[in-house]
Amino acid sequence: MRIAWYSGMAVMLLATSTAPAVERFPPPDFSDHELPRTEMPAARAELYEYLDLAVLGIGLGMATHFAIGRRSRRGLFVVTVVCLGWLGFWRGGCICPIGAIQNVSLALFEPGYALPWSVAIVFGLPLVVTLFFGRTFCAAVCPLGAIQELVALRPVKVPLWLDQALGLLAYVYLGLGVIFAATGAAFIICRYDPFVALFRLGGSMNLLVLGASFLVAGVFVGRPYCRYLCPYGAILGLLSKVSKWHAKIPPEECIQCRLCEEACPYGAIREPTVAMQRQTRQQGRRRLAAVLIALPLFVAGGFWLGQALQGPMAKVHPAVRLAERVHAESVGLVSGTTDASEAFRTSGRSLTELDREASAVYAKSYWAGGWFGAWMGLVIGGKLLYLTVRRRRAEYQPDRASCVSCGRCFWYCPSEQARQGWVQLTPGRQ
Amino acid sequence: MDEKEKRLRRRAFLGDSLRVAGALGIGGAMAALAVRKGSDEKLVWQLEPSKCIACGNCATHCVLDESAVKCVHSFSMCGYCDLCTGYFRPQPIALNSGAENQLCPTGAIQRTFVEDPYYEYTIERRLCIGCGKCVKGCNAFGNGSLYLQVQHDRCQNCNECAIAAACPAQAYRRVPASDPYLLKVGPQQG
């Protein structure tokens, strides 16, 4: 990322440049006038950092408590509103664990970059909680999830096959986010965060329109960002699969009433399976074998295709774009200059130096593209594997990867209603 | 305890161990990345005045409607000119504060008489939108005492600063929050 690059540049600048003459030129010798001092407002105090982390921690705890322990939708709703207010509108949605993926990735690949500890906590805490309790972070704490949760008023059912296929986009986004952060090109997840402009009540019109379009779509398609794009959600979904105390729908015995499945706005509830026919089973086995054989091929093919993306990948980095532009200008392929090329020429930096930097990014992009392609191959192969392996379910269960523990289904479950004492079950009604 | 229950319990234990190991792994990895360089200093965005070309992107690419970047005046570098090219349009009709002579579109610079032949210029932060027009004027003819800085009472300190991404001179970098400005300072008087 640039941070390291910038600091490197700064060191070099200090080492090579002498103070320009003008900075040594004294101001006039006033007879009776004191030079004013330039007062600058201080940066935000670190105290707030602790406060934000505390809100995150308490929010996570409360959300888990209401989703797993108390099984209270109302409690979750309150946590949702509070967290949206604090982390979203008050703090402007920065820094969030979704964006923190990139900081972590940069820290992994750029030895000069130290991950700020607050970012490490923001990134790691929800992961650990998810490992034990499922996606309670998504349920109420994440401001991006919260705002979509609140607008999901008239959800329609997205067919499961489409839902699964679109879910792949989150892995694409995750891969790209990690790769571009690793090569230091950009933090694209932050760049295209759809709600950040809404949280700040202003900003570029494009971002506002993007946020509004997600909200409008979100009225009918529950949590479109979380389900189909959120890269952090993709990670949490994987972790949630192995969670120990994931939210369950029927507290005791499932009566197969299908109410919860109808009620879930996110299509996360899976119905019980029927016994397979022998023929299907054989076919399934063959298919599984085929997918297992194809999986390494997908990965290899992905790598091969991905490394060919070296050029376009490198171009995301500003240094590569600048180097190309400067060269193109110098051989007359393009006419005129841009702000960037003009700034470069006046900066006194040598083209060789820029080329060296750009070439380094370019060389890195080969591997970046390759690994991105391999990742996509792995994801697609893995998804096919998931869709091929047959699971057995005797009752209605949430799919742990897609379920965000929002708790909407609790109210609909007759068993839950009985347990909470909201209704009296009579043998006659059953 | 029958065989089945035993097996289940073993599985549960195995699962728990894995989860605990995973949690420790995540925590450990994060900790390792965080303490690696021992830099526990909080960082904030700032722009390097010596690289800035005053292109005006600061005024419009900030996530805030009113940009966090505003003009700053280095009093110790100023020439206190009567004809300040950061204050006056290139060909002013007269050297007074009439609107027809002023360079700043929002009228954010104040001009006060100090003593013959010196005038002092101060930035009215409230009105400045960070377009950098005066910076260009001052850099072209004067000492470069007008320059742009991120104002930390306004800056949201985004994870990736939107202006940094749009800066053609790549003049943005992170600086320690305890010393969040890159000020231009000339020799003090006397």
Next chain:
Amino acid sequence: MNQRQFAGHVMISLVIAAAIAAGVWSVVRIDSSGEAGNRLGKEFAYELNDYRRIDPAMIGWAEKATIPLKMHEPRVIAVGLDDSVVVAGDKTVCLHKADGTKTGGIALGDEPSCLAVAGRGHVSPGRIYVGLQDHVEVFEPDGEKVAVWKVPDGKRTMLTSIAVGEEEVFVADAGALLVWRYDVHGKLLGSIGKRDESRNIPGFVVPSPYFDVATAPDGLLRVANPGCHRVEAFTVEGDLEASWGKSGMAVEGFCGCCNPSHLAVFADGRVVTSEKGIVRVKLYGGDGVFRNVVVGPETLAPMASEAAPPDVAVNSQGQVLVLDTKASCVRVYQEKSRQ
């Protein structure tokens, strides 16, 4: 599914499709790398191009030769005996023959800020005077250091120009806002140009470190008063005899806050000036009437952000020598009508 439900589904599908379309449209339009510029109106743009453009008919000089310098940052130029070219910068003084071949160099302890070479009428012709921020060092042409002259009250001292007469040496001090007058042995004889209403001297206004002095054939000094956009003529005793110059971006005026930044005087009294901001070198008559342009910004500062003024010198051939610090060379100009 009844008709109403169907209509509802169609509506919802349309709304979702519209939202997706709007989202994609906005994502495509996001200009995160700032390539589309700042989108501010033209009132927010600083435009000097109209003033930078110079009517080709005004340019009365043509580049005859270029003397390349092997310097990182040349700062000042002077013409010595037999039209030799002396350039200082990079903590050295470089001596060249008139045709540009390098003949020698003198190492300095610090960055030079001004330079002059004694002419034929001087007691020791060819002596090189180098100003280094707060003192003057005097060298023989072979590089031997003869003397070091201190400036009184050196706290605010910033030496920006030296002019060598036959018996005296004048040193312009942008910090003290006056011209020091020395005899050839380094004895301080006094100062010139201090604000004095009784002698009708307005004083120098020097808002930036460019403040030039030159000797002229009429025996008077020519001193730039950049803050007032004037060239002033003083007697060596410090009486203000005449002044000329007007401010303005247009070609006949001195542009910006403070110009001219450098000047040089021909043997016939014509004055060559160099300006910063709109980097141009111009020729004025001895009476201060604008004659023509020697070279304009298109050559000296192709990019508008390059604003530093080039130092200028003149030689006995009637040529103007312009020190192009960016390209690290001396450009030699010859008047077209004399070609």
Next chain:
Amino acid sequence: MMESRDNTVYQLAARMAIVAGGVLIVACALLVYDYARRLAKDPFEAPIYSSLRAALEQQPTNEALKEHFRAVDLELRREFFRQRAFARSGAVLAIVSLAVMLFAWRVAVNARRRPPAPEALDAAVDREAMWTGRARWAVGGVCGVLIMAALYLIINAGLSGAGGRYSLADFVRAGTKAPSPEANQALRRPSNGIGEKRDARDETPPKDAEVAKAWPRFRGPSGLGISAYGNVPERWDAKTGQGIVWKSAVPLPGNNSPVVWGTRVFLSGADKTKREVYCFDADSGKLLWQHTVPGTPPSAARAPKVLDDTGYAAPTMATDGHRAFAIFANGDLAAFSVEGKPAWSKSLGMPENSYGHASSLLVHKNLLLVQLDQGGSSEAKKSRMLALETASGRVVWQVTRPVPNSWSTPIVIHAAGRDQLITAADPWVISYEPASGKEWWRADCLKTDIGPSPAFADGRVYVANENSELSAIQADGQGDVTATHVVWKGEEGMPDTCSPLATKEFVFLLTSFGTLTCYDARKGGVLWAEDLATDFAASPSLVGSRLYLVSKTGKSFLVEPTRKGCKRVAEGDLGERCVTSPAFQDGRIYLRGSTHLYCLGESKH
């Protein structure tokens, strides 16, 4: 009772939601309107503002006008900040109304919340198998979309704004070679580079007389194929060695013709991977020096696609007596001092040329002119005419040409009192001012692949090509002269690669299969045609009143044309294939065969 209460709540909440929704829509609409207005109407761009400012500049002392301007300015500044504040309050209003709407809507929904009544499912249907099956296909679809997107990116990978065909990799061969700082300097120091200028100082452009004596470019001093010397050999024979002064092997193949300046003969040669420039001693045939042309960014590592008939070094070199210039099929352009020191080199980018780039170079005064026509259609706007400073390689001017790829070489003529650079391509014959690239005139005369170069005599430009006609254009027009300045046209004997040769009296065309056609230059019309019964690629040349024609097999014909017909004066044989045009010097002819360079003339022994 419950029912009715719920109903009331629902009614209330629903109305509230509708009202809040209305407010939200209004707020959003206002915001969008405000945004559009802000875009469309910058307060400071109000007409009154600029008109007042203009008026003030006219009358700088009009105090009333000043007051008026100040009042307007203040109002506009207020308006500017008002607009900004409006956006802010609009956003707050929108968010608040959104919150209210959501709350009310939720209450309404809750008031009417009923447990859903799902239809009974058929327990026997294996829905799991059904949806996973579909999902597999859908995943395949997504996979396909991703692959398509990747392929699109890979194919369109390239430099934005430069035809999309170059990337950093082309500029910086990773690690192989740091790009020359020259390219950067050329821009930083637009008027000249320093070291170069020193050379340029003692180096004035060659005088016309010097050029006339030399053979500095394709088809001689003016590119018209006319020798300045009459005393050149008429007969030679490779078998016997008769009339051959010397013969030297040329290391790499190339279909370019020799150029000569003084005692030096320049040639270039190239294959798929290497590009070289050779300098031979004109008297002895000794190879004085040879240089590999450095690959300068964005010189492409991959070899260009060329036809064998074109080769990798089809363009003939040019020289101005100080430097020799060569261009190759991959767009690499290099200058060497005649003594053999590399002067500069640059790449113009891989020409997109279906047969391989073949237009030769020429020098006019201090400019090296390069016709770089490329692309399959003129719509691509890829064709350019460039003028580079001979001393530095700096691009002095370049213009985009409305033509697709072509293979002809431009000529510089002097007609109608001005220097004209004549270029021929499909369909335009365009005349430019060589010093600036300004267009003088153009004529729509040619069709399809243009190989022959234009010819010029007596104020008229002649162009011809297979599939089009021979056109005689009066070179004193302005703008599109197709209808006004094409004096006559001819249809017979159209050449494919051989350029026309024009004199005051005649225009000669030579087809690739050996028909020499003679037209009346003044009035047009065929005077005669002669079948030489062999294949030709080289252009005809004129020595005195005689034509020299060299066939592909290396046989040469010397013919004396008259108005009635032609007389074959002599024949020669080079003994090897020859597709290049001869260079004529004092008593000598330099001719390049497929593998050797020949000097023809009086043998010394």
